[in-house]
Structures are given as structure tokens and as C-alpha cells.
Amino acid sequence: MAFIKTKWTPEEAEEWTKEDIIIWVLSPISYVLISVGSALSIFLIPIGFLLLALGVIVTIVLFAIANPKLNVISGEYEKRQKEYLERLERITRWEE
Amino acid sequence: MxxxxxxxxxxxxxxxxxxxxxxxxxxxxxxxxxxxxxxxxxxxxxxxxxxxxxxxxxxxxxxxxxxxxxxxxxxxxxxxxxxxxxxxxxxxxxxxxxxxxxxxxxxxxxxxxxxxxxxxxxxxxxxxxxxxxxxxxxxxxxxxxxxxxxxxxxxxxxxxxxxxxxxxxxxxxxxxxxxxxxxxxxxxxxxxxxxxxxxxxxxxxxxxxxxxxxxxxxxxxxxxxxxxxxxxxxxxxxxxxxxxxxxxxxxxxxxxxxxxxxxxxxxxxxxxxxxxxxxxxxxxxxxxxxxxxxxxxxxxxxxxxxxxxxxxxxxxxxxxxxxxxxxxxxMMEELTSWLIFALWIMAAGVWLPNILQVIWWRFNSWGYLTAWIANLGLSWLVVWVLPAFKVIPSLPDYVQFWILMFLGALIYIPVTLLTPPEDMDHLVKFYVMSRPYGWWKPVKREAIARGLIKEV
The missing domain is CATH 1.20.1730.10 (Sodium/glucose cotransporter)
Structure with missing residues (x-):
């Protein structure tokens, strides 16, 4: 998995990287496989089970790539959230 | 279906x-x-x-x-x-x-x-x-x-x-x-x-x-x-x-x-x-x-x-x-066809501007407003008026989508480029808080210069 980065510093995680692009490609594929795979599986059509299984695998890979980065982004952002919320209130009340 | x-x-x-x-x-x-x-x-x-x-x-x-x-x-x-x-x-x-x-x-x-x-x-x-x-x-x-x-x-x-x-x-x-x-x-x-x-x-x-x-x-x-x-x-x-x-x-x-x-x-x-x-x-x-x-x-x-x-x-x-x-x-029966048309307006001509506002720093509020207004007229023409007068044939909805997207861009892209960009202070605040993707280089450079984010 060296091709895929799993350890992120907050600064690195803020950048949009090749991991994000991979996620953007895998995610719609996963939806298509789940939709088509489950519909065909209900009718016991063999290719349906195969597509559904592929959909599950793609989903697992997708989240394995997304999770480490999102954990870091989320944690880092929450530290600054209060300050942003205060600014939002100031804009709505015409104080900024 | x-x-x-x-x-x-x-x-x-x-x-x-x-x-x-x-x-x-x-x-x-x-x-x-x-x-x-x-x-x-x-x-x-x-x-x-x-x-x-x-x-x-x-x-x-x-x-x-x-x-x-x-x-x-x-x-x-x-x-x-x-x-x-x-x-x-x-x-x-x-x-x-x-x-x-x-x-x-x-x-x-x-x-x-x-x-x-x-x-x-x-x-x-x-x-x-x-x-x-x-x-x-x-x-x-x-x-x-x-x-x-x-x-x-x-x-x-x-x-x-x-x-x-x-x-x-x-x-x-x-x-x-x-x-x-x-x-x-x-x-x-x-x-x-x-x-x-x-x-x-x-x-x-x-x-x-x-x-x-x-x-x-x-x-x-x-x-x-x-x-x-x-x-x-x-x-x-x-x-x-x-x-x-x-x-x-x-x-x-x-x-x-x-x-x-x-x-x-x-x-x-x-x-x-x-x-x-x-x-x-x-x-x-x-x-x-x-x-x-x-x-x-x-x-x-x-x-x-x-x-x-x-x-x-x-x-x-x-x-x-x-x-x-x-x-x-x-009164839904009378309204439905008009409102489906209104929904279509939302989907077709402003689809690309809805993306541009996220991915392109230079896209400004005047470009976005123009996209909405232009789309009202263009949708009316392409979907109803021109086919009714037989200027163009009645087109399938997917063709209408591409036409409306292209015609709209011919209007709102020049408007965007001919009007000033958004205030840089405002853009920097938005960038630091949201970290959007796409074409944001000038804003990112400014945020780094101000010490608000670190260069990786």
C-alpha cells in the first residue's frame, strides 16, 4: 500500500492529493456496482452476485483510503470550528 | 419507469x-x-x-x-x-x-x-x-x-x-x-x-x-x-x-x-x-x-x-x-408542468456555474447571477418558444441540457471576466476555512504569504 498514503500530518491532509482522485473514481463505480449487482442478484443472475461482491470490495478499498485522511482533517478542523462559527454570526448580524 | x-x-x-x-x-x-x-x-x-x-x-x-x-x-x-x-x-x-x-x-x-x-x-x-x-x-x-x-x-x-x-x-x-x-x-x-x-x-x-x-x-x-x-x-x-x-x-x-x-x-x-x-x-x-x-x-x-x-x-x-x-x-395539476420547467431551469443552465463557484476562484457573484438570469430566458426559448414557432425542432431533454449549458457559458463567462474578482481578503478567509479544490492558486499563494496556512 506504499502507493497509497495512510499517515498524514494536518498540513498534508488539507491538500487535495492523488488519494482524493482515486476516491472520486472509486466512489461512483461502487454505487453503480451496488445498484446493478443487487438488482440482478435478486433475480439470482450469477453476474449480479459477482458485481455485488465487486461493489463491496470497491467500497472497502474506498473507505480504507479515505478514512486516515478524513480522520486528520476532521480532528484538525474541529479545533478551529468555534472561531469560524463566531464569524458566521457576525456576517449574518452585519457586524463584518 | x-x-x-x-x-x-x-x-x-x-x-x-x-x-x-x-x-x-x-x-x-x-x-x-x-x-x-x-x-x-x-x-x-x-x-x-x-x-x-x-x-x-x-x-x-x-x-x-x-x-x-x-x-x-x-x-x-x-x-x-x-x-x-x-x-x-x-x-x-x-x-x-x-x-x-x-x-x-x-x-x-x-x-x-x-x-x-x-x-x-x-x-x-x-x-x-x-x-x-x-x-x-x-x-x-x-x-x-x-x-x-x-x-x-x-x-x-x-x-x-x-x-x-x-x-x-x-x-x-x-x-x-x-x-x-x-x-x-x-x-x-x-x-x-x-x-x-x-x-x-x-x-x-x-x-x-x-x-x-x-x-x-x-x-x-x-x-x-x-x-x-x-x-x-x-x-x-x-x-x-x-x-x-x-x-x-x-x-x-x-x-x-x-x-x-x-x-x-x-x-x-x-x-x-x-x-x-x-x-x-x-x-x-x-x-x-x-x-x-x-x-x-x-x-x-x-x-x-x-x-x-x-x-x-x-x-x-x-x-x-x-x-x-x-x-x-x-392547484397542483395546473402548476405541475410550469414547475417542472422551473426545476429543469435549475438543473440545466446553472449546473456548470454551481460547479464553477466551488472550483474556480475567479468565478464571481456577477457571473453566477448572470447565469441564473440568462438561463431563465434561454430555457424559455430553447424548451418552449423556438420549438413552438418551429424555428428549431422539439428537442429531447438531454440535448436541451447540453445546449443550455453551452449557450449560458457564452454569456456568464465573459461577464465574469469583465467584472472584478471577489475581494481578496474575503476569498482568503473562505479558502483557509474551506480549502476548496480546483483553480485557487492566487488565493492560496496569498494565504501562504499572510502566514495563514503552511506550504506543503
Whole structure:
């Protein structure tokens, strides 16, 4: 998995990287496989089970790539959230 | 659609796949903005008069749209009750929507969320159970497949069976357009009518990560559920393959639920219909009230309003939305074609601007406003006026989409480039807070120069 980065510093995680692009490609594929795979599986059509299984695998890979980065982004952002919320209130009340 | 086109009809419900990319792209950016609504987001992304015009426009449009959706969904419930119990249509509309309004008025968003969770579970499981029952009632999967093949309808089990590349009423070109709109639309905000509802879900998630995952998994379950729904309609087709009147086959799901399920399950089935109805009504009552309260009342009428005042304004707006929805619902037949046209306007000409506002720093509020205004005129011309005068032929909707997108860009891109960019201070604040993707280099450079972010 060296091709895929799993350890992120907050600064690195803020950048949009090749991991994000991979996620953007895998995610719609996963939806298509789940939709088509489950519909065909209900009718016991063999290719349906195969597509559904592929959909599950793609989903697992997708989240394995997304999770480490999102954990870091989320944690880092929450530290600054209060300050942003205060600014939002100031804009709505015409104080900024 | 499934009755008409077989499993390929699944793609009509695939527009929700905008969440595939959005969950890991625009949802993340929106969550970081902390904006309560899409209208409020406009004042974070853009600045000055243009931003205020956009915020006001979005807020007003959304109050109207939520009232319209409430009427639309409400009258559908009226029709179901008429079909089931013989009630006059207005009774189902007024009674059930009012019932929902009670808990929305008293419990607010928290009540909507808690009830919605339970309603989602009820609806999901009943759809799965009813669909399986429907398939078994038609003889089970093997018999359905055999029957379809024996009457020359085996193609209905092929999700990629189209009527041609460009020919017929369900061509491959439509499918490709839909995939582009849905999937690439995830890079933007507001590229789907569902965005405005999902934006509320994104913002009420505890963390950025929760927002991403809730959007992704919510849609995954919807698509999974749709597959079961589709299977049930295929089963219905196997039982009644010769229906040609849409009014008959459009009731397929209700026929399965009320005629095929055992008597003891019918109550659960009706509960699932109510769950879907309650969930939609409560969401839109609350959402419409939020746009009015936050973006119109608080921002433009009384910026120093107390929390107590805001809660009361929210409640009064909820009530007004409810009453307005009765009005819309009862005149829906006359309004529907016009409003579908209005929805189409939202989808076609502003699809690209909705993406550009996220991915391109130079895109400004004047370009975005121009896109909306230009699109009103262009849609009118391309969809109605020019075909009516036989200047152009009546075009399929997917062709209209590409034409409107291209013509609109010819207007709003020059306007964007001929008007000044947004204020750099404002853009830097937005960039540091939201960290958008795409073409933001000058803004990023400025943020680094000011020491607000580190260069990696």
C-alpha cells in the first residue's frame, strides 16, 4: 500500500492529493456496482452476485483510503470550528 | 419507469449518485463553511452586493420551492388515501401534513431528526420485505426470469438495455448525460435539487468526517433500496404484462402492497407509506422555515433578533409553509408542468456555474447571477418558444441540457471576466476555512504569504 498514503500530518491532509482522485473514481463505480449487482442478484443472475461482491470490495478499498485522511482533517478542523462559527454570526448580524 | 423500461429504469433514480463524489468533495467544503443554508454559503464564498443579492435570491427561491414540494408530496398522499379509503383528495393532504406539522412546530429540527431516523428504518425494511413478497408472489426469481424470456421480454432484466444510441425515448445518450450530471455534479453545490436538503444533513453532522460518511452511506442505502423496489415492479410486470395505461401501472407498488401482502402485514405497509410521507413533509417544513428565519428574517429584517424571537419566527414560518402547501397541493395539476420547467431551469443552465463557484476562484457573484438570469430566458426559448414557432425542432431533454449549458457559458463567462474578482481578503478567509479544490492558486499563494496556512 506504499502507493497509497495512510499517515498524514494536518498540513498534508488539507491538500487535495492523488488519494482524493482515486476516491472520486472509486466512489461512483461502487454505487453503480451496488445498484446493478443487487438488482440482478435478486433475480439470482450469477453476474449480479459477482458485481455485488465487486461493489463491496470497491467500497472497502474506498473507505480504507479515505478514512486516515478524513480522520486528520476532521480532528484538525474541529479545533478551529468555534472561531469560524463566531464569524458566521457576525456576517449574518452585519457586524463584518 | 421500471414497468416501461425494465431494470434500465433504475437509472432514472440514479441522479442521487451526485453524492458519490460530493461526499468526498463538496460536502466536505460545505461542512467546513458551517453555513446553515446554501443561501448563507453564498455570503461566505462571494462578497459585497452580488453576494447579498445571491443570498436573498436563494433564500426566497428555497422558501417557495419547499412550499411547492410540500404541496406536491402532500397531494400524492391525498391521492393514495383516495385510492385506499375513498376519501376526498384534500383530506389526505390536509390531515397528514397537519399531523406532521404538530411535531415540527413543537420539537423543531431535533424532532425532525429523531422522527426521521425511525421513519427511515420503517420505510427501508418494509420496502425490502414487500419487494421480496412481491417477487415470491410472482413465482420467485426463476419463474419471473423464465416468464419474461418466454414472452420475449428478457431484455427487461438488462440494466443497460437502451432504445439506441440517440434513437427512441430512452437512448444511451440520455444515460451518458445523466451520468455526467449526477457524478460530476458532485464537485459542485446545488447541482441537484436534493442538495438543499442534504446540505442540512451535512451541516448537522458532528464532524467533517461524519458529514462525508452520512452523505455517502445515505445514498448507498437509497440505491440498494431502489434495486429491491425495481425487482418488485419487474415482478408486477411478470404478473400483469399487458398494461398500457400509465394510470394502471403507476399504481404497481400499491397493488403489490395492498393486494399481495398478507392481511396482517398491510398495516405495516401503510405505516411505511406514512413514514416516507412524514419524513419528506417534516424535512421540507423545517428547511423552508430555516431559509426564511436565518437568511431573510435574521439577515435582512432583524439582525439583532434574540434566540427566542428566531424560534418563534421559525414556528410561524412553518405554519405559513403548511398553509401554503395546501394551496399549492390543491392547484397542483395546473402548476405541475410550469414547475417542472422551473426545476429543469435549475438543473440545466446553472449546473456548470454551481460547479464553477466551488472550483474556480475567479468565478464571481456577477457571473453566477448572470447565469441564473440568462438561463431563465434561454430555457424559455430553447424548451418552449423556438420549438413552438418551429424555428428549431422539439428537442429531447438531454440535448436541451447540453445546449443550455453551452449557450449560458457564452454569456456568464465573459461577464465574469469583465467584472472584478471577489475581494481578496474575503476569498482568503473562505479558502483557509474551506480549502476548496480546483483553480485557487492566487488565493492560496496569498494565504501562504499572510502566514495563514503552511506550504506543503
Amino acid at each position: 421500471i414497468y416501461k423500461y425494465g431494470l434500465a429504469g433504475l437509472w432514472y433514480a440514479f441522479f442521487s449518485a451526485w453524492c458519490a463524489i460530493s461526499a468526498f468533495a463538496s460536502a466536505r467544503i460545505f461542512r467546513r463553511s458551517l453555513a446553515y443554508t446554501q443561501a448563507e454559503w453564498q455570503s461566505l464564498r462571494f462578497s459585497g452586493l452580488g453576494a447579498e443579492l445571491l443570498r436573498g435570491w436563494f433564500a426566497g427561491w428555497q422558501v417557495f420551492m419547499n412550499m411547492f414540494i410540500l404541496g406536491w408530496v402532500g397531494i400524492a398522499m391525498g391521492k393514495v388515501c383516495h385510492f385506499l379509503f375513498g376519501w376526498p383528495i384534500w383530506v389526505g393532504l390536509v390531515f397528514f401534513s397537519s399531523l406532521v406539522a404538530i411535531y415540527v412546530l413543537t420539537a423543531g429540527y431535533w424532532g425532525v431528526v429523531v422522527a426521521d431516523f425511525q421513519q427511515g428504518v420503517i420505510a427501508f425494511f418494509m420496502i425490502i420485505i414487500t419487494s421480496i413478497w412481491g417477487v415470491m408472489a410472482a413465482g420467485g426469481p426463476e419463474k419471473i426470469t423464465a416468464k419474461l424470456n418466454s414472452i420475449g421480454q428478457g431484455w427487461r432484466l438488462n440494466p443497460f438495455h437502451f432504445t439506441g444510441t440517440f434513437t427512441g425515448d430512452f437512448p444511451l445518450a440520455w444515460f451518458i448525460t445523466m451520468i455526467v450530471i449526477a457524478v460530476l455534479g458532485g464537485f459542485g453545490m446545488g447541482t441537484s435539487i436534493d442538495w438543499y436538503v442534504e446540505a442540512q444533513r451535512i451541516q448537522s453532522s458532528k464532524t467533517v468526517k461524519d458529514a462525508s460518511y452520512s452523505i455517502w452511506w445515505g445514498t448507498a442505502f437509497v440505491l440498494f433500496r431502489n434495486s429491491f423496489w425495481a425487482a418488485a415492479i419487474i415482478a408486477f410486470f411478470a404478473m400483469f404484462p399487458h398494461l398500457t395505461n400509465p394510470a394502471e401501472y403507476e399504481m404497481a407498488w400499491y397493488v403489490i402492497g395492498f393486494k399481495v401482502l398478507p392481511v396482517g402485514m398491510v398495516g405495516f405497509f401503510f405505516a411505511s407509506i406514512l413514514a416516507i410521507h412524514f419524513s419528506t413533509i417534516s424535512t421540507h417544513l423545517n428547511l423552508g422555515a430555516m431559509y426564511f428565519t436565518r437568511d431573510i428574517f435574521q439577515h435582512y429584517i432583524k439582525p439583532d433578533a434574540s434566540e427566542r424571537t428566531l424560534v418563534w419566527v421559525g414556528r410561524i414560518t412553518t405554519l405559513v409553509l403548511l398553509l401554503g402547501s395546501f394551496f399549492y397541493g390543491l
